[in-house]
Amino acid sequence: xxxxxxxxxxxxxxxxxxxxxxxxxxxxxxxxxxxxxxxxxxxxxxxxxxxxxxxxxxxxxxxxxxxxxxxxxxxxxxxxxxxxxxxxxxxxxxxxxxxxxxxxxxxxxxxxxxxxxxxxxxxxxxxxxxxxxxxxxxxxxxxxxxxxxxxxxxxxxxxxxxxxxxxxxxxxxxxxxxxxxxxxxxxxxxxxxxxxxxxxxxxxxxxxxxxxxxxxxxxxxxxxxxxxxxxxxxxxxxxxxxxxxxxxxxxxxxxxxxxxxxxxxxxxxxxxxxxxxxxxxxxxxxxxxxxxxxxxxxxxxxxxxxxxxxxxxxxxxxxxxxxxxxxxxxxxxxxxxxxxxxxxxxxxxxxxxxxxxxxxxxxxxxxxxxxxxxxxxxxxxxxxxxxxxxxxxxxxxxxxxxxxxxxxxxxxxxxxxxxxxxxxxxxxxxxxxxxxxxxxxxxxxxxxxxxxxxxxxxxxxxxxxxxxxxxxxxxxxxxxxxxxxxxxxxxxxxxxxxxxxxxxxxxxxxxxxxxxxxxxx
Amino acid sequence: xxxxxxxxxxxxxxxxxxxxxxxxxxxxxxxxxxxxxxxxxxxxxxxxxxxxxxxxxxxxxxxxxxxxxxxxxxxxxxxxxxxxxxxxxxxxxxxxxxxxxxxxxxxxxxxxxxxxxxxxxxxxxxxxxxxxxxxxxxxxxxxxxxxxxxxxxxxxxxxxxxxxxxxxxxxxxxxxxxxxxxxxxxxxxxxxxxxxxxxxxxxxxxxxxxxxxxxxxxxxxxxxxxxxxxxxxxxxxxxxxxxxxxxxxxxxxxxxxxxxxxxxxxxxxxxxxxxxxxxxxxxxxxxxxxxxxxxxxxxxxxxxxxxxxxxxxxxxxxxxxxxxxxxxxxxxxxxxxxxxxxxxxxxxxxxxxxxxxxxxxxxxxxxxxxxxxxxxxxxxxxxxxxxxxxxxxxxxxxxxxxxxxxxxxxxxx
Numbered sequence: 001x002x003x004x005x006x007x008x009x010x011x012x013x014x015x016x017x018x019x020x021x022x023x024x025x026x027x028x029x030x031x032x033x034x035x036x037x038x039x040x041x042x043x044x045x046x047x048x049x050x051x052x053x054x055x056x057x058x059x060x061x062x063x064x065x066x067x068x069x070x071x072x073x074x075x076x077x078x079x080x081x082x083x084x085x086x087x088x089x090x091x092x093x094x095x096x097x098x099x100x101x102x103x104x105x106x107x108x109x110x111x112x113x114x115x116x117x118x119x120x121x122x123x124x125x126x127x128x129x130x131x132x133x134x135x136x137x138x139x140x141x142x143x144x145x146x147x148x149x150x151x152x153x154x155x156x157x158x159x160x161x162x163x164x165x166x167x168x169x170x171x172x173x174x175x176x177x178x179x180x181x182x183x184x185x186x187x188x189x190x191x192x193x194x195x196x197x198x199x200x201x202x203x204x205x206x207x208x209x210x211x212x213x214x215x216x217x218x219x220x221x222x223x224x225x226x227x228x229x230x231x232x233x234x235x236x237x238x239x240x241x242x243x244x245x246x247x248x249x250x251x252x253x254x255x256x257x258x259x260x261x262x263x264x265x266x267x268x269x270x271x272x273x274x275x276x277x278x279x280x281x282x283x284x285x286x287x288x289x290x291x292x293x294x295x296x297x298x299x300x301x302x303x304x305x306x307x308x309x310x311x312x313x314x315x316x317x318x319x320x321x322x323x324x325x326x327x328x329x330x331x332x333x334x335x336x337x338x339x340x341x342x343x344x345x346x347x348x349x350x351x352x353x354x355x356x357x358x359x360x361x362x363x364x365x366x367x368x369x370x371x372x373x374x375x376x377x378x379x380x381x382x383x384x385x386x387x388x389x390x391x392x393x394x395x396x397x398x399x400x401x402x403x404x405x406x407x408x409x410x411x412x413x414x415x416x417x418x419x420x421x422x423x424x425x426x427x428x429x430x431x432x433x434x435x436x437x438x439x440x441x442x443x444x445x446x447x448x449x450x451x452x453x454x455x456x457x458x459x460x461x462x463x464x465x466x467x468x469x470x471x472x473x474x475x476x477x478x479x480x481x482x483x484x485x486x487x488x489x490x491x492x493x494x495x496x497x498x499x500x501x502x503x504x505x506x507x508x509x510x511x512x513x514x515x516x517x518x519x520x521x
Numbered sequence: 522x523x524x525x526x527x528x529x530x531x532x533x534x535x536x537x538x539x540x541x542x543x544x545x546x547x548x549x550x551x552x553x554x555x556x557x558x559x560x561x562x563x564x565x566x567x568x569x570x571x572x573x574x575x576x577x578x579x580x581x582x583x584x585x586x587x588x589x590x591x592x593x594x595x596x597x598x599x600x601x602x603x604x605x606x607x608x609x610x611x612x613x614x615x616x617x618x619x620x621x622x623x624x625x626x627x628x629x630x631x632x633x634x635x636x637x638x639x640x641x642x643x644x645x646x647x648x649x650x651x652x653x654x655x656x657x658x659x660x661x662x663x664x665x666x667x668x669x670x671x672x673x674x675x676x677x678x679x680x681x682x683x684x685x686x687x688x689x690x691x692x693x694x695x696x697x698x699x700x701x702x703x704x705x706x707x708x709x710x711x712x713x714x715x716x717x718x719x720x721x722x723x724x725x726x727x728x729x730x731x732x733x734x735x736x737x738x739x740x741x742x743x744x745x746x747x748x749x750x751x752x753x754x755x756x757x758x759x760x761x762x763x764x765x766x767x768x769x770x771x772x773x774x775x776x777x778x779x780x781x782x783x784x785x786x787x788x789x790x791x792x793x794x795x796x797x798x799x800x801x802x803x804x805x806x807x808x809x810x811x812x813x814x815x816x817x818x819x820x821x822x823x824x825x826x827x828x829x830x831x832x833x834x835x836x837x838x839x840x841x842x843x844x845x846x847x848x849x850x851x852x853x854x855x856x857x858x859x860x861x862x863x864x865x866x867x868x869x870x871x872x873x874x875x876x877x878x879x880x881x882x883x884x885x886x887x888x889x890x891x892x893x894x895x896x897x898x899x900x901x902x903x904x905x906x907x908x909x910x911x912x913x914x915x916x917x918x919x920x921x922x923x924x925x926x927x928x929x930x931x932x933x934x
Contacts (some may be wrong), residue, residue: 223653261653398565426541426595427563453658487652489598491566 003151012390012438014510016511017500021106021130021150025503028512031441035321036366036508041167043208055184055222057237060213062089062114063096065236066173068193069211071097074104074129075172078209080201081111082177082189082338084268086248089177091214092240098127100457105148108171109133110160110201111404112280115248123148132169133160134394134404135502143501144400146517152401154394155516157201157337158363158370158410159505164204166366170468170511174205174212176187177243181216181377183222185234189339190226190349192218194244197339197348199228200358207235217243228356257291263450265420266292268472269379270299278377278416279303286315286378286411289340292420293379297321304330315362315375318354326353335371337362337407363410365507384435387477389442389457391419392435394504397428399494399518401502405439409507412444416463423450429484429491431477436494438513439504453480495519522558522590524548530611532677533604534591534646541649543596547608550586555579561593574601581619582609599688600648600681607677623687623717630750631695631719633777633855636660636915637818638847638863639856640697644669646678651685655692657853664695665710667724675701679712686716690919695719697755703731707738714739715746719753720777725785727763732773739775753777755820759785764804767811778818780849781808795834798839809844821848830858837862864916865909873913874927881924 010016010027018025026034051057059065071077077097079090090109097105103126107119110133117138122128130150135143143152155163163169178187179366180196189199194217206229214229215238224231257263264360269292273279285300287293297314298321304310305328313333314322320343325331327347334354339345341480346352362371372378382391383403394406411417417440421430431448446463448455453475456463467474485491496516506512528548535544543561550556559571571591579587589608593757596604599621606619640661643650646669654662664685670678682698694734698713699722700706706723723735732754737750740913754775758767772777783801787794794800805821812819821840824833837859839847847863850856865873880903883891891898913919920926 260657263854264656398563402634427567427597428595451653489567489570491563492569493565497566 001150006337007500010511012441012512014438014513016503016514017151018511020153020511021502026510028506028510029444034510035491036166036510040165041170043206044210051235055231057181057185057231057234058219059238061096062092062175062213062238062240063099065175065213065238066093066096068236069173071100071102071173071212073102074109075102076105076106076132078108078171078174078205079201080111080176080205081113082196082199082201083244083249084192084196085113085115086194086245087113087115087177088245089175089243090116091118093175094122094127098122098125103127104129106130107133108169110157112136112139114138130392134406135401136281136404137402140401140403144515144518145520146497146499146501148501151500152515153505154405154502155505156363156405156409156507157335157359157363157407158372159405159507159509160201161204161359161364162366162507162509163505164208165364166509171205171209172211174202174209176202176206176212176214176229177444178214178216178229179243180218180220180224181214181229181237182220182222182231183237184222185212185229185231185237186222186224187216187229187231187234188224188226189215189228190345192216194218194242194246194249195342195345196244196249198336198356198358198412200337200356202229203360206230211235213238215240215243217241235391254379257295257332258501260264261422262292263295264451265422265449266295266429267299268422268454269296269418270303271448272418272449272454272467272472273300273377273416274303275470275472276463279309281309282312283376284313284315284374285312286372286375286414287317288408289317289319290378290381293381294319295319296379296420297325301325301328301330303336315357315371315378316340316344318347320344320437323347323354326351333418334364351414359410360406363407363507366454366509370410370413372410374411375411377416377418378411378414379420380408380411382421382430382440384430384432384450385419385445386432386442387481389448389477390435390438391440391442391445392437393439395437395515397432397436397490397491397494399436399496399516401515405504409439412440416447417445418447419445420449423452423480423484424488429481429488431481431484432491433481437504437515441512448477450480452483455480456472522546522556523590524588524590528612529588530608530692530752532607533596535594535599538786539586539594541591541595541597541600541650541652542647543591543601543604545604545608546590546592547605547612548588549584549589549612553586553588555585556588558590559593561591562595563593570598571601574598575605577600578605578609578619582615582617584609584613597652597688599684603680603684604677607680610680611676621684621688623802624690626690627687627696627717629693629717629719631753633753634818635695636847636912637695637778637820639859640695640820640847641853641856642669642699642823642849642851645682645685646670646674648681648685649782651689654853655690655694657856658692659694659850659853659856660847661695661697661720662691662702663699663849665699667699667701667706677924679709683712683716686713686718697722699724699757707734710735710742714742714752715748717750719750721752721754723754723756723778724782725759725763726770727760728766729769729773732756732770732776736774740870756779757782758804758808760789761786764807767807768814771811771815771817776815776817777900778846779808779812780820781805781822783822795888805843805845818846819844821845821851823851824855825851827852827855833858834862860916864918865913869909870913870919873906873909874923876903877910878924878927880906908909
């Protein structure tokens, strides 16, 4: 099987492979250009005759569930990140696979975290062949140094749903960690000792995987409600003592920043939205999980309070700040894709205006529209932005892959995309001539807010017009780049080889860029 | 890289939480040329640059044989330069200075009576806090060589403060340095006077004589280096003696403001510093009165609970009511609260407009007496109102042509 082949330059000007891990891939053709044909992928037909008549699907452990699911070499096994850095399940799945002597697996996580670094040993011993999902931190470093057998594939949350639905990724076995479940396999994330909110990231897997295993540490008698995951999709249920570490499930990035520089970015971003006419009665917004983005929500809340207006909906990442807006009547609905703290979990349980969403409803590009498209403003981060407004969220300027895409790519379709970023981090300029890796084409990115000036994409003549006469420091992106280089010096590198180690899939499944093996000098 | 612990010297900071700084270990050797090791967070992007800069500096100081380890957490070139120079000067006696280019944007003067609502204290030896200080728009930025720098780090801090003055754009904020207590602090002046400082804070000041020494030393350095910009002084009153000598200090040459430091003052009195500040009421009033008598500004102490914005606001309003013209701050988030609450509020501005207008109208009509409605207005009231108007115009709270609008509104009524 060829790790990669048929390199070609795509519409973003990047060289990408058209053979990935032995299968055909399509190079990025431009935003909205690729129109798939054919029908969606379908899982095999099951029959009740093969399942326990009393609905009790409990088996003794993860290993037994894997064996009864028919695990064998080369299969794709998926897990999910709703426990974020507190996940205890993925590792046990691959421990079991390794004990069974299985080789060449493809791990398809919805995202990876630092807690998954121990899986490196299975990449080294061949239990796992490659990862399709995200490669964060230590896994990213391992990948960047060319140590993974296969080619890594990075997808956005929406892209993952698209890939599973379209059959680009065929999942043999999925293991869904469930904070509460019944013996039939109905499962929910909004209660139980490892409560995490919702299980939306596992929706596609439950619908399309050949075999579905639910793992829980809080088994309740049938029915488990709400049934975020339907037991009718589930093959086996496994009961464990502990499936997650609650304090790590609620991640630390959901506190408001105390950094004065970041607060300034948040304040300017909010002021920009206001002056651009975005903050008005009935508006909608989405803010990422980072401290800067969270703080913007606070400013929006204050504006709503002062003017007696309210937002119609906010897309989450929900957290206590959004919940407070909802409860204070400054916001009609939270459309939650991922719950960041216990206030979010509580609100989801108790407030009927705090709604569950999934990558299918929010982000899937191969559907009949999605929610992310009609959000008025979305506020996101980036590791780098270039003078053409292209942005990177996966690699650093030294070429190392360190982060996943998350929902970032899918959010770019909202009506206004703002990236508040520092002009430089320590000595690393964030605004570059060319981003190391393109994750978002510049035509979709509207505004860059830095502590030394705000650049508006020249394509957004409407915004440029509205901001004339603003007291905010509006500059061109080139001016910002020069300012960064004046302070930091012109950066060298990155130094990379011509050997691909991972690819970045665009929202439609085409390949937008390649991550190359770093050249260790 | 192995160093001889007896002869190796170190400068700068490293370790968890350290950002935009570097740590230099240096040992002069007798043979072997320049052995330089670099461990940098930005190795790929700037490793070669850092090495080039290190070699250039060692050549400049005529050092041929050396072992040097640079552990870098993303330091900007001016920080690297300060750390390397400090290490070189710890290792050998050397008088020449390695000066980074002076940013043209950093050449500006400030006036005696410039607005000084807020001045942001920055520890002089912590580069990460200085780089972005100016974007928060304080009226002044203080690079502190005194209490915010540990005694063992005072030497290296001077190089960093000097380089910061030359290389970091404070975007128009008044460029201030707090030197160490006189007489020891006089030697700090060599590192700041020639490098576009606008104002020197003289801590724990207790006499006009101390100010005379500072002025004398500044004149001497100016004569020697050709530095010509005005350098104002802001003595800090921090003791019972200082309070009692406030007037003579306030009347000293180049002094544009007195600040009060209440931590040291309350310690000197042997009392606890309270939220209400009853214990410092006399000292604050003395300082305000000395300043007003000398025609200079009175600046209040810092408010140290950075999370408590309501408490800060109350503090500012009390301070303003006592006659202070500004106060120190220790976190950029305090700046806005200080500015908003020291600035004249809408009521004050409205009242001042009426008074100033009445004064102008009286002049136009050739009347000797200014009156508003049935009330006569005294001259000092007019003067204060004019000051409020000037300040409001200065702060952008009132357009320069406010009077046309005012008259049009009057007419409309």
